[in-house]
Amino acid sequence: MKRLLLAVVVCAPATLPFAAWAESGRDPFTQGSAEAGAAKAATCVACHGPAGSSSNPEWPKLAGQGSRYLYEQLKRFKAGERKNPLMAAQAAALSDQDMRDLAAYFAAQPFAPGVASASAVPVAQKLYRAGDAARGLPACAACHLPDGAGVAASGYPRLGGQHATYAAKMLREYRDLAAQGALEGNPGIMAAVAAKLSDAEIEALASYINGLQ
Template sequence: MSLSPALAADLDAGRRKAAACVACHGPDGNSTNPTVPSIAGQVGIYLHWQLLLYRDKRRVDPQMAPIAAALSEADMADLAAFFAAQRPAPPAAAPDPARADTGRRLAETYHCNDCHGRDFAGREYAPRLRGLSRDYLVAQMRGFKARTRGDLDGAMTQAAQPVADADIEPLADYIGSVK
């Protein structure tokens, strides 16, 4: 991986380059389309790595592949820094309390917060999950489990293997709505 974290990111350049992203990801990276993830306030290094994974076809998506392929490493650094610095919108709605309770217990059972941080705010290079749509979370979890969603070092692919299929939706209901 040719990531150079020392590469100086330019926020103003990132803001200009982000004009190419907001049609899908929403103004400032807060998406209202459930199949497009919000990237506002996401962990910067995570965003940068995802762009590299799309470019290198290690994460496969027909919409993001051509976009990432056209970006230079400096573009990626600027865009990651810009979106990481945007304020994430609060989650749209709280799930009903019983479902939230089930999801919270499952997240404890599977130790999801060990890597994703307190309140799923992101930690080290693991992404922020709160605020992501239920549909997107479910699709990604199924992808990790089926090994069709590529990841950087296999940590999440491995973490998804013991998760029962029936537990994925309650987890997503809860995680996306954590305040």
Template structure:
């Protein structure tokens, strides 16, 4: 158990170091993944749930098109290590080698996400939370890390969340709030989600779904 945790921390540190290196190199460094090989793997395994273009049809399955390569790698490795658990995704992750993970990450990072609009009656509150946080100062603005358009930050491994299914955003925020999802370094997302009500989560999710 102890050595497992140590491994995960070491992996996260390694990824962070890699991210910093990419930034220093002006984001021009070519990633290790082979997108062509990734497409072959995606078309035999991933497409069943995430579709070949990375826009999932079922809102309970995340769209992964255009997600940062660094983040896709981090999450698949977390499922593989049992650090993040899902009955559909975990068994798949356990069959993948490091190379296959890098390849599918390179492939899906190159796809384009297409989202639905956000519910009109909720996006005002959602926008307020996303751009300004909560007035009591306890919840920081989401844009501080996820960016004004929800594109995240590849080097820091802050995920792109724009255009994601609102259902999926709600599921992930609830998982952080319940402490079921623990992949966030320094409990960044758990501490934020813990302070959001259901209504606030729903509103911010609708706003994020409509972000392009």
């Protein structure tokens, strides 16, 4: 009984804020408003598609992506920490509240899964699910979960359903960044992982995660 009461006391403070956020209509991780974000997303859909469901494999799907991750990426584009001329120009005009609202809006949209290539599975499935201890490669699933949903609270992005072309491009960019020196936070983690991947492994993983759902 004492253990049960302790569990209730420990868990109660964590659940109350979520109830309050649900009532307020605010995103639990950014405090942004999805409703306000919908009104600000017109420019975004030109590249990222209606409701963030991009049909162009060069541009990432934003629908269903974690709000904290989206918010952090917009901040990085605005600060020049993440390089992309088009996104830098878009983010430059956004206020902090704009970024919070846009993140909340896209996170609230349903994601559209893709299809993995059958030839990618033998190479990618083991790497994704178990990693490669001999090379110091952690399993992708450890941070991004077995279904690729990511961990919204930690800012670990959803991978499942993401365009293979875009995913491969990002892994190659992380690999290139690893050669430039130490990076902090999640970008540093990804750079260290991507540095150990071959071109063939990158292409296989990118296709595999496209089919995760």
